Amino acid sequence: MDLVERFGNEIEEINEALKDALMEKEPRELYDAARHLPLAGGKRLRPLLVLLASRAVGGSGYDALPFGLAIEIIHNFTLVHDDIMDRSTLRRGVETVHVKFGEPTAIIAGDVLFAKAFEVMHKLKVDDSIFRRLNGLLVKTVKEICEGQQLDMEFEKRTDVKEKDYLTMIEKKTAALFSCSTEGGGIIGGGSERSIRALANYGRYLGLAFQIRDDYLDLCGKEEEIGKRIGNDIRDGKKTIIIAHAVENLDDEGKRMLQSVLGNKNASDDDISRLVGLLKEAGSIDYARERALFYSELAAKELDKVEGKMEVLDDLKEIANYAATREK
Amino acid sequence: MDLVERFGNEIEEINEALKDALMEKEPRELYDAARHLPLAGGKRLRPLLVLLASRAVGGSGYDALPFGLAIEIIHNFTLVHDDIMDRSTLRRGVETVHVKFGEPTAIIAGDVLFAKAFEVMHKLKVDDSIFRRLNGLLVKTVKEICEGQQLDMEFEKRTDVKEKDYLTMIEKKTAALFSCSTEGGGIIGGGSERSIRALANYGRYLGLAFQIRDDYLDLCGKEEEIGKRIGNDIRDGKKTIIIAHAVENLDDEGKRMLQSVLGNKNASDDDISRLVGLLKEAGSIDYARERALFYSELAAKELDKVEGKMEVLDDLKEIANYAATREK
Numbered sequence: 001m002d003l004v005e006r007f008g009n010e011i012e013e014i015n016e017a018l019k020d021a022l023m024e025k026e027p028r029e030l031y032d033a034a035r036h037l038p039l040a041g042g043k044r045l046r047p048l049l050v051l052l053a054s055r056a057v058g059g060s061g062y063d064a065l066p067f068g069l070a071i072e073i074i075h076n077f078t079l080v081h082d083d084i085m086d087r088s089t090l091r092r093g094v095e096t097v098h099v100k101f102g103e104p105t106a107i108i109a110g111d112v113l114f115a116k117a118f119e120v121m122h123k124l125k126v127d128d129s130i131f132r133r134l135n136g137l138l139v140k141t142v143k144e145i146c147e148g149q150q151l152d153m154e155f156e157k158r159t160d161v162k163e164k165d166y167l168t169m170i171e172k173k174t175a176a177l178f179s180c181s182t183e184g185g186g187i188i189g190g191g192s193e194r195s196i197r198a199l200a201n202y203g204r205y206l207g208l209a210f211q212i213r214d215d216y217l218d219l220c221g222k223e224e225e226i227g228k229r230i231g232n233d234i235r236d237g238k239k240t241i242i243i244a245h246a247v248e249n250l251d252d253e254g255k256r257m258l259q260s261v262l263g264n265k266n267a268s269d270d271d272i273s274r275l276v277g278l279l280k281e282a283g284s285i286d287y288a289r290e291r292a293l294f295y296s297e298l299a300a301k302e303l304d305k306v307e308g309k310m311e312v313l314d315d316l317k318e319i320a321n322y323a324a325t326r327e328k
Numbered sequence: 329m330d331l332v333e334r335f336g337n338e339i340e341e342i343n344e345a346l347k348d349a350l351m352e353k354e355p356r357e358l359y360d361a362a363r364h365l366p367l368a369g370g371k372r373l374r375p376l377l378v379l380l381a382s383r384a385v386g387g388s389g390y391d392a393l394p395f396g397l398a399i400e401i402i403h404n405f406t407l408v409h410d411d412i413m414d415r416s417t418l419r420r421g422v423e424t425v426h427v428k429f430g431e432p433t434a435i436i437a438g439d440v441l442f443a444k445a446f447e448v449m450h451k452l453k454v455d456d457s458i459f460r461r462l463n464g465l466l467v468k469t470v471k472e473i474c475e476g477q478q479l480d481m482e483f484e485k486r487t488d489v490k491e492k493d494y495l496t497m498i499e500k501k502t503a504a505l506f507s508c509s510t511e512g513g514g515i516i517g518g519g520s521e522r523s524i525r526a527l528a529n530y531g532r533y534l535g536l537a538f539q540i541r542d543d544y545l546d547l548c549g550k551e552e553e554i555g556k557r558i559g560n561d562i563r564d565g566k567k568t569i570i571i572a573h574a575v576e577n578l579d580d581e582g583k584r585m586l587q588s589v590l591g592n593k594n595a596s597d598d599d600i601s602r603l604v605g606l607l608k609e610a611g612s613i614d615y616a617r618e619r620a621l622f623y624s625e626l627a628a629k630e631l632d633k634v635e636g637k638m639e640v641l642d643d644l645k646e647i648a649n650y651a652a653t654r655e656k
Contacts, residue, residue, distance in 0.1 A: 030478040081439060085432035104413035104481055107435060111409060112474040114442055118467045128456035135463060139446045146440040150358040153432055 001322045007048055014047045014068060021069050021120050033101040033109035034116070038076040040092045046181045047072045049319070053185025053199050056312040064188040066123040067134060071181050073120060074138065077113035078145050080106055085153060086236055093227040126188060134184055141180040148173025152238065156263065161239035167208065175207025191308065198305035202316065205299035210323040212292040215240035217328070219276050220285060225328035231272035237263025241291060245284040254278055296324035329650045335376055342375045342396060349397050349448050361429040361437035362444070366404040368420045374399045374509045377647070381510040381527050384640040387517025394451040395462060395512045401448060402466065403505060405441035406473050408434055413481065414564055421555040454516060462512055469508040476501025480566065484591065487575070489567035495536065503535025519636065526633035530644065533627035538651040540620040543568035545656070547604050548613060553656035559600035565591025569619060573612040582606055624652035
């Protein structure tokens, strides 16, 4: 499925609203820095999920737009700060914020996006009690994302990260915000508590699938599609599911080779492609591909518990599949 | 006035509640980093103002405590990030967070404090409509703080910063959060709109006085009292009211000497004390001291418009004077 082909109208609406929301002027440098990444593109998958989740349980979808924007802005805030910590230079095919605007401004740009996300929520036309519930949900989620990012960094220094640890980390770092999107959409759409719970679970499984596919694409994607250099995660020493699997399954020579490339900032493209060969042989790449599909199927199953509109639930099922099979 | 002598009970209550609010465990490193600065001390002036403002208009004070904690945590989050940007190594007599825990963890520690502040607000036992109002107020304030910090950094590179520019900057960077404290306290205490407005103005003037006194203490305070090295602002090239005044009033030789020290990270303590002599002669130091008093008097006048309890309003008046005369 091509997201843009399928949900072009929704994505356009999201893009327009996002541009409007970020149109602040002064201080110019700060807001230029804050706009840089969010307006450089992005799939808008999270706000799209907010709209669809809301529609699935009978909402209009667009009522939920401010929550979708808040989520997308939070997502971008975390990327701006993560890129500083990871010293990344390229994202969505453009320079990262700290490379373009300097690190101090990038730190504040992230902070102001964080604030902006919570500001945009005030555009929600919902009861104050619903507002409070959504606010609590988003706050809890941001804390989880911070915890996940911290674990991700700590794992870079460890060699004993197991798949279970990895799953805990991505559940916080990635899946929590997906879950927040679909749970929030369900709340705004007026779904039953049972439906909201199922939508939250759907989002969480979807997020796991999405992140595992992301790890896969870091090694097996195409640079021009993913907008980042292939093998970034390996050079950063990230402990992805592929690495966790490989550590359990490689022979001693393979492990030595893995350790020589993992976390080596200067690893060449050749080093990376030799490593990919090794990881393919060990079955680690296939394993990641399969686990992404596994979680996307769990996500789809949750939708059976949602009391809602079949055609929208079918869209959400397709998105679950997309998360695990996408090429970018 | 000694704040601790006068408001010891309130400050103790705030400290206990703050410790409780920050007692999270995992990931250990992240939450240790997040607790480091807020639990290293601090005057707790902002949460104290929340309590007193609430009491002034008839509230119990303690009902407003979660809002006070949120403000104090926001204040600490901005300090953690500011210290990274300013490369400060010491605050409240202890190592700054990025020095102790490394910069990546310090960035996330700031982020998680930001989230934590908004989480703590959910402990407020107020109507959902009041919750929403307070949330909007705090969000708007955080945006102002970010804008102020950006201006502060931009001013470091400029030599033409006028007093007016300086006031715009500190109004955002410092006074906005003071204003948010007293406005929020007034809202929670159930004050009339007129009283809330006057309390907000009081906080804003108080914040200006507080910041101008801060700039004064950076040059004329005692290191052991303020917990920072004397002349930090000068070495950072900060454009304080003292510098704005001096640029207008020094002769050419004086200006040359000022420019040779301002922004010079390696300026010795002797350089700083020679500069202080020069600034005293030019009347710039006295000017700062007087402007702090001027704004503290404007603050006190606002309290005459508050329909509230005289004895609490008197406390607030004393705090206005304290802000402009404190030695630490």
